[in-house]
Amino acid sequence: MKEPKQALFKSINPYNGKEIASYTEQTEEEVIGILEKSQEAFGTWPKVSIPERETLLRKAANLLRKNVDKYARTMTLEMGKPIGESRAEIIKCAWVCEFYAENAARFLADEIIESDAAESFVSHDPIGPVLAIMPWNFPFWQVFRFAAPTLMAGNTALLKHAPNVFGCATHIEELLREAGFPDGVFQNLMVHHDRTEEIIAGDIVRAVTLTGSERAGRAVGSLAGKYLKKSVLELGGNNAFIVWEDADMKQAVQTGVRARMLNSGQSCIAAKRFIVVGKAYDKFVPDFLEQIASLKDGDPLDESTEMGPLAREDLAEQLQEQVNKSLARGAELLTGGGRRGAFHEPTVLTNVQPGMPAFDEETFGPLAAIIKAKDKEEAFELASLSRYGLGTTLFTKDIEEARKSISKIPDGAFFINELVKSDPRLPFGGTKHSGYGRELSRDGILEFVNKKTVYVNT
Structure with a gap:
């Protein structure tokens, strides 16, 4: 490896612009040491029994619950998430730990297959160190x-987190160590993204998973292919939220506001395009606007704050540009549209059409695009008119008709009368430009194992 110039990463509070902490990029020697330690740990970690791994993961869950306020505060300070949502995120992390502690043995059990052999089955063996490139x-x-699934499967893990949340990354590494995970099983890599190739290229990293933008996914997917490493990509989304005329309008509006404004709209699976059919439009829009207007913004550490700033000021600028371009192409502004620093007002546009950024692009912030469809068929056509394929929501009282419509949506998820969300019990992932592979559930733990065919004759 060629020694790159070390970078200084600064964590900036997006609410007030103050520096929280700074982190120095790891040297070439330090990175090599981390990689070698991960490989060394893989020599022993798979030999630790699944019940022993389960015990450690349950300890991690307990530490998450015990320290929920500390971890939530760091998260809120680093990326602006309202403190109540930060706490909920920490509790959800404890849940996924407990889920895999309870179910990993069943998921990883040999899969018996009848054949001409006296015995034949598929075993699920760990593959080695896995690199995770994660967002803020x-x-x-x-x-x-x-x-949770990667460690339970017997792999070791390397985390390259987003630089603005290195405080969160540090907490995670420390709590897993405190839970009793052996040295080297989980480690942070604090490096610039331009050093990703040298990490993937070596013989130590056996697979890579990325959650991030389409651009980042293309880059990492290309590197994984170049060096023949397994990859899972969870990328951007432009989810449709369809409302049929028979929908429970109160429920649709309440769910729609949460689906768009959770985490100040900074979610790949947020509802971004609201496609409202016929007469439902005049019922949905006024109530939606009323609830949007009632959202309280302010200091994300304040318990009453519902809308915090975006994670960085440049993200708010980018969203503002998407709004302005959409308005210039004929969209109509119903509410919001303004920006101050990293904070962007909750914004609703209507008369949104294909060809506008608010329809075509992923809008990563509190912007809802409302589109009126003449009927159900047009609603599905508009919903599918996207390069992305994470998930779609449909609101209707006609569940049987909704079931018949499942195949009309080419996304990775189809939620009826609920916002699209991740759940440890259900596989999660997208299609098209939203990436490939699955996380969570049984599918997630089996992404990074060697599915080994075993054939026994007597």
């Missing part, structure tokens, strides 16, 4: 939904 928007959850 859910800085604990994204890591734990990778780490």
Whole structure:
């Protein structure tokens, strides 16, 4: 490796612009040491029994619950998430740890297959160190939904987190160590993204998973292919939220506001395009606007704050540009549209059409685009008119008709009368430009194992 110039990463509070902490990029020697330690740990970690791994993961869950306020505060300070949402994220991390502690043995059990052999089955063996490149928007959850199944499968883990949430990354490494995970099983890599290739290229990292932008996914997917490493990509989204005329409008509005404004709209699976059918439009829009207007913004450490700043000022600037371009192309502003620093007002546009950024692009912030569809078929056509494929929500009282419509949506998820969300019990992932592979559930733990065919004759 060629020794790159060390960078200084600064963690800036997006609410007030104050520096929280700074971190120095690891040297070439330090990175090599971390990689070698991960490889060394893989020599012993798979030999630790699943019940023993389960015990350690339950200890991690207990530490998450015990220290929820400390971890939530760091998250809020680093990326601006309202403190109540930060606490909920930490609790969800404890849940995914407990889920895999309870179910990993069953998921990893040999799969018996009848054949001409006296005995034949598929065993699920760990593959080695796995590199995770994670984003800032859910800085604990994204890591734990990778780490819990990966470590339970017997792999070791290397985390390259987003630089603005290195405080969260440090907490995670420390709590897993405190839970009793052996040295080297989980480690942080604090390096610039331009050093990703040298890490993937070596013989130590056996697979890579990334949650991030489409651009980042293309880069990492290309590197994984170049060096023949297994990869899972969870990328951007432009989810549709369809409302049929028979929907429970109160429930649809309440769920729609949460689906768009949770985490100040900074979620790949947020509802971004609201496609409202026929007469439902005149019922949905006024109530939606009323609830948007009632959201309280302010200091994300304040318990009453519902809308915090975006994680960085440049993200708010980018969203503002998408709003302005959409308005210039004929969209209509119903509320919001303004920005101050990293804070962007909750914004609703209507008369949104294909060809506008608010329809075509992923809008990573509190912007809701409302589109009126003449009928159900047009609603599905508009919903599918996207390069992304994470998930779609449909609101209707006609569940049987909704079931018949499942195949009309090519996304990785189809939620009826609920916002699209991740759940440890259900596989999660996308199609098209939203990436490939699955996280969570049984599918997630089996992404990074060697599915070994075993054939026994007597």
